[in-house]
Amino acid sequence: MGNNEYVIEAENLVKKFGSFVANDNLTFKVEKGEIFGFLGANGAGKTTAIRILCGLLLPTSGKITVAGQNVYTQTEAIKKQIGYMSQRFSLYEDLTINENFRFYGGIYGMSRIKIKEKTAEMLDRLGIESLKNSIVASLPLGIRQKLSFSVAIMHSPQIVFLDEPTGGVDPITRRQFWELIYEAAAKGITVFVTTHYMDEAEYCNRVSIMVDGRIEALDTPRNLKDKFQAKNMDEVFLKLARKAG
Amino acid sequence: MLPIIFIIPIVQLLILSYAVTFEIKSIKLSITDNDNTVASRRLTGHFRSSPFYNIVGESSDQRDGAEMLHKGSAHQMIVLLPGFEKALVKGQPAHVQVVTDAINGSAAALMNAYTLQIIYDYNREILAEVSPLAGLPVKLTWSYWFNPQLDYKTYMVPGILVLLVTIIGMFLSGMNVVREKELGTIEQINVTPIRKHQFIAGKLIPFWIIALFELAIGLLVARLVFSIPILGNIFLIFLVASVYLLVVMGIGLFISTLTNTQQQSMFISWFVLVIFILMSGLFTPAESMPQWAQNLNMINPIAYFISIIRMIMLKGSGIQDIMIPLLILAGYGSAVLSLSVWRYRKTI
Incomplete structure (x- = not known):
């Protein structure tokens, strides 16, 4: 990877809750346009880190910038540059698809025309234009997840954070979801994604693997497999986790 | 949700406005008249003819009235003892006992006020008969503003x-x-x-x-x-x-x-x-x-x-x-x- 333009830089990121250390000296950089996989078991500290990067949570210490802005002092400036799709489903279920797009587009200060264009483009891409006036609660989970993602990138953010976006979704929909991620990356949106499906790790440009609040490994999937002499990412992960446990 | 937001308050307004009232329309009264004379019957007659009273018991034994108060079947009892008329004729004070169930204090105060008003009217009648020219020294009239x-x-x-x-x-x-x-x-x-x-x-x-x-x-x-x-x-x-x-x-x-x-x-x-x-x-x-x-x-x-x-x-x-x-x-x-x-x- 060449041009070395970083959109996320974290140096010795520490987050403590009382005496519990959720993030222990995380240091990593994410390049522009990259798909960065943030892996780890449940409770390894992924969600805490992603919340800090999104400006939802203040870190205890460390030097962290997102989209060139400081996470301690410029959280609101960061929020203009990012999209976020949380673990929990976060569209308004009692609104229609169209209304959700209008609502979030409005919050990001997009014009009416721009919102209309984007909505049409996104729904066309998902092939669900006929559903635009359906209440979100009535849609199947797979479609809702793809919609959440579309809403998270409708304002063309620099970075999109996805916190376990494919939890509970069938394999076909997961594959389709990753196609959406690739398309977003091709448009220059940096994708920061957490997951605990190790097959998905293979789709990332680089992955970091967290164990007990620390980053134990950070490289491309291929290099990691070579280093740990593993057939796939699943084995890499198991070897790391066993070492720690 | 929207229909609920609008319908419930209206129902509430209708129910509360009709039900939440301190007015007492029907006082359940028990009477014990042990004098049983013209004078005493005239007083109890005032209660009988008042639209606010409902005579629920009459007994010569005042314990019956007390029993009704205990059970809650009467709100109030009045007791006239023998010698009521005699005292009036002689110009001595005559006694009337009024007992009120005061579990609900404000209702009891209201009932008492109604009852005292009736006895007061009765008093005035008798005074007027005894000395028609005397009248009462101060005549009260009142009006309620705004309501x-x-x-x-x-x-x-x-x-x-x-x-x-x-x-x-x-x-x-x-x-x-x-x-x-x-x-x-x-x-x-x-x-x-x-x-x-x-x-x-x-x-x-x-x-x-x-x-x-x-x-x-x-x-x-x-x-x-x-x-x-x-x-x-x-x-x-x-x-x-x-x-x-x-x-x-x-x-x-x-x-x-x-x-x-x-x-x-x-x-x-x-x-x-x-x-x-x-x-x-x-x-x-x-x-x-x-x-x-x-x-x-x-x-x-x-x-x-x-x-x-x-x-x-x-x-x-x-x-x-x-x-x-x-x-x-x-x-x-x-x-x-x-x-x-x-x-x-x-x-x-």
Whole structure:
């Protein structure tokens, strides 16, 4: 990877809750346009880190910038540059698809025309234009997840954070979801994604693997497999986790 | 949800206005007349012919009357002892015993007042017969201003209207924010560049409009169903209501910024609301509460609004009459709203 333009830089990121250390000296950089996989078991500290990067949570210490802005002092400036799709489903279920797009587009200060264009483009891409006036609660989970993602990138953010976006979704929909991620990356949106499906790790440009609040490994999937002499990412992960446990 | 928001308050207004009344229409009376003379029968006859009394028992043994009071089948008993007429004829004081079930104190006081009035009338008759020229030295006449028929509904309905908009304002706005916390949508909002005051305004305005609509319908019902007079300017009522709503909704929003579940928020809102309602002067006059309670009412928005709306509707007060409480409400409103904006955290 060449041009070395970083959109996320974290140096010795520490987050403590009382005496519990959720993030222990995380240091990593994410390049522009990259798909960065943030892996780890449940409770390894992924969600805490992603919340800090999104400006939802203040870190205890460390030097962290997102989209060139400081996470301690410029959280609101960061929020203009990012999209976020949380673990929990976060569209308004009692609104229609169209209304959700209008609502979030409005919050990001997009014009009416721009919102209309984007909505049409996104729904066309998902092939669900006929559903635009359906209440979100009535849609199947797979479609809702793809919609959440579309809403998270409708304002063309620099970075999109996805916190376990494919939890509970069938394999076909997961594959389709990753196609959406690739398309977003091709448009220059940096994708920061957490997951605990190790097959998905293979789709990332680089992955970091967290164990007990620390980053134990950070490289491309291929290099990691070579280093740990593993057939796939699943084995890499198991070897790391066993070492720690 | 929207039909519920509109139908329930109207039902509430109809039920409360008809049911919540301190008027006593039928006092269940037990009579024990052991004198049984013309004079004593004349006194009991007054009770029999009064529309407010319902004679539920007559016995020569006053223990029967006491028994009925115990069981709750009578509200009040009167006892006339032998020698009642004789004492009157001789010009000596004659005694009448009145016993009232006073479990409900305010009802007992009312019943007593009715009964004393009847005995007083009886007294006057006898005096007039004994010395027709004497008469009573002071003749009292009175008139009741602003509510000449002393109609309870005229007094209650404006207050109940206040309760309706209060409940709508406080609960809908408060629950809504906590609901977003429970659903997790608030996290999505918090990663957007939305400003804190924009968020609070978004939570305020829709319910503010709904509550004002509610007030309009309530006033219409008050006018058409209960014929409550609206002497003052109706726009003044809406002006006060719009300021007042900012206060209660601000309190609701502030509670919701402090709590994490609808259950917690509901509990605190009810706690606050019940205290405010009971102290507001809706059911009992605030003037008769102890001083510390009256001082506490300085932070009770419901007390302000109830007294203002009664002034406007029943007295026809103008803006200059209600200026001070209105300004207090306005200051109060901006204080609690700023507090909720300050307390709403976009970071966890």
